[in-house]
Each structure stands twice: as C-alpha cells, then as structure tokens.
Amino acid sequence: MTFQTSIAGSLPKPSWLAEPEKLWAPWRLQGADLVAGQRDATLIWLKEQEDAGIDIVTDGEQSRIHFVHGFLEHIDGIDWGKKTRMGIRDNRYVVEVPTVTAAVKRKGPVHSNDMRFARAHTTRTLKIELPGPMEARELAALGVDVIQFDEPAFNVFMDDVREWGVAALEEAIKGLDCKTAVHICYGYGIKPNIEWKQTLGSEWRQYEEIFPAINSSRIGMVSLECAGSKVPMSLISLLSDKEIMIGAIDVATNRVETPEEVASVLKAATKYASPGRIYGCSNCGLAPLPRDVAVDKLRALVSGAALLRKETSGK
Numbered sequence: 001m002t003f004q005t006s007i008a009g010s011l012p013k014p015s016w017l018a019e020p021e022k023l024w025a026p027w028r029l030q031g032a033d034l035v036a037g038q039r040d041a042t043l044i045w046l047k048e049q050e051d052a053g054i055d056i057v058t059d060g061e062q063s064r065i066h067f068v069h070g071f072l073e074h075i076d077g078i079d080w081g082k083k084t085r086m087g088i089r090d091n092r093y094v095v096e097v098p099t100v101t102a103a104v105k106r107k108g109p110v111h112s113n114d115m116r117f118a119r120a121h122t123t124r125t126l127k128i129e130l131p132g133p134m135e136a137r138e139l140a141a142l143g144v145d146v147i148q149f150d151e152p153a154f155n156v157f158m159d160d161v162r163e164w165g166v167a168a169l170e171e172a173i174k175g176l177d178c179k180t181a182v183h184i185c186y187g188y189g190i191k192p193n194i195e196w197k198q199t200l201g202s203e204w205r206q207y208e209e210i211f212p213a214i215n216s217s218r219i220g221m222v223s224l225e226c227a228g229s230k231v232p233m234s235l236i237s238l239l240s241d242k243e244i245m246i247g248a249i250d251v252a253t254n255r256v257e258t259p260e261e262v263a264s265v266l267k268a269a270t271k272y273a274s275p276g277r278i279y280g281c282s283n284c285g286l287a288p289l290p291r292d293v294a295v296d297k298l299r300a301l302v303s304g305a306a307l308l309r310k311e312t313s314g315k
Contacts, residue, residue, distance in 0.1 A: 189252030262304020
C-alpha cells in the first residue's frame with residue numbers, strides 16, 4: 001500500500017503520568033505504580049494510533065521522560081543528583097543534564113520490556129526510536145519491525161556527519177535484519193527551536209549537505225521535516241535509494257492540519273520520489289502537544305494519506 005503512515009515517535013503523556021505539554025516533565029507516580037501507569041499509557045496510545053489508522057505504530061515513548069534520558073536512567077556511572085548545564089544543538093539552548101561520574105555501564109536491557117509489552121498488544125508494524133545503537137539487536141529479536149535512530153543533531157553538525165556520523169550510523173545498524181530508519185528534523189516545537197528556524201532564511205538547505213552521505217549508507221528509511229518548513233522538497237531527490245518518511249504534520253503548532261493540507265505535502269514529494277517510497281509522518285515528536293491535538297493530528301495524517309492514495313489510484 002502506498003503512502004503508509006507513522007509518527008516520528010513520541011506522544012503526549014497523560015496528565016496522571018506526567019505534567020502535560022512539557023518536555024522532561026518528572027513522573028507523577030513512583031515504583032510499581034509508575035510501571036503500571038506507563039503500561040496503561042502505552043495501551044492508550046497504541047489504541048489511539050490504531051483507531052486513527054496509523055500503519056506503523058510506536059509506544060509513544062510513554063516509559064521515557066525524554067528519548068535520551070529514558071535510556072540514560074538505566075546506566076551505571078551517571079549521577080542524576082549532579083546536574084551540569086550543557087548547550088544543546090550547538091548551544092541553541094541550555095539544559096541541565098545528568099553528569100557522568102564513573103565508568104559507564106549498562107545494567108541490563110533498557111527498552112526490551114517496553115517493546116515486549118507493546119509487541120504483545122498490537123498486530124501493527126511496530127517501530128522504536130533510539131538515540132544510538134544501545135540494544136538494537138535485542139529489540140529486533142523481540143519482534144520490533146522498524147528501528148529508528150533519532151539524529152536531530154545531523155542538521156547542525158554537518159561536517160561531523162560526513163566525517164564520522166554516517167559511519168557511526170552504519171555501526172548502529174550492523175547485524176539488524178529488520179527495517180532501519182534515521183530521523184533528522186529541526187527539533188521539537190519548543191520556543192528555542194522555533195526561534196532558531198527564524199534565523200535560517202528563506203530556504204532550509206541543511207539536508208542538502210548530508211543526504212548524499214546518508215543515501216550511500218545502508219540505512220533503509222529517512223524521516224525528515226517538511227510541513228510548515230522551508231525545506232525545498234526537491235532535496236529528497238538526493239535520497240534516490242531510500243524510503244522516505246515525509247513530515248506532513250507540523251509539531252510546532254496546535255492547529256490541526258486538514259486532510260487536504262497533508263495530502264498536498266505528500267503529493268509535492270511525489271515529484272521527486274516514487275509513491276511507493278513515500279510514507280506520511282510527523283515532523284518530530286508530538287510529546288509537547290495537548291493530548292487532544294495530538295489525536296486529531298494523527299487522524300488528519302491518515303485522512304490526508306488516504307485522500308492522496310485515492311487520487312493517485314484513480315478511484
């Protein structure tokens with residue numbers, strides 16, 4: 001089926017699990033109650049995605065405070081009581097992060113239980129998002145269909161991407177027999193990212209510098225930001241050998257796209273890539289959005305893809 005749909009990964013936490021519309025929000029539950037709450041939230045979002053018609057679902061990252069911190073919480077050698085201020089995305093904004101104080105060591109599987117639970121509760125294609133290799137092969141063995149590596153910094157440190165970033169990505173997918181993807185966006189729809197975008201001029205051409213190297217890699221899919229952005233759609237012609245997740249949902253606004261707007265973004269992509277390689281997706285994670293807005297955006301994405309599917313099939 002052409003124009004299948006997915007999301008970048010994260011979805012809003014229910015208000016009883018963490019403070020809504022906020023990144024890095026602390027948990028409102030503890031111990032066994034927290035685990036149960038995370039499982040309940042995962043079930044809710046699997047159901048919401050299925051009801052909306054999303055083809056490739058995620059667990060919404062309901063067991064993670066943040067896509068990076070959710071992994072680091074389970075690593076020895078990191079002191080969460082000692083925070084260090086650190087510039088993010090080439091000092092676009094500053095965040096207090098946990099500090100490495102001893103040898104870093106993984107205690108055991110981190111996201112395996114989350115994916116085992118999600119796999120048991122959906123028959124849809126299941127995707128997980130990782131900020132690095134971590135435990136990719138373990139997750140594939142549990143039945144995860146798509147492993148996506150989130151690399152928003154690829155749009156900032158372009159020289160590093162060419163020098164060693166793609167090589168690291170290749171190492172991360174080594175030994176995987178499932179589909180692989182890399183997600184490269186312009187960041188969550190938070191104030192520092194929105195302000196940064198306003199400095200990028202009339203065309204955002206960061207992708208142009210990194211797509212050739214990514215196209216030469218063994219990664220299977222590329223997820224990128226297109227909705228409400230100034231990325232020239234023609235740049236996806238540089239990904240001639242990849243499946244492409246076209247961001248047709250803007251995560252920097254609470255306004256819900258119409259199906260026609262979604263279809264228009266996806267249709268523009270068909271000028272540069274065959275329909276069979278195009279997936280409808282969100283620009284980035286939906287975590288900071290109100291829950292009802294996120295649900296409506298899921299439905300708009302699916303409806304827009306269906307409109308275009310009907311148009312291109314002539315039915």
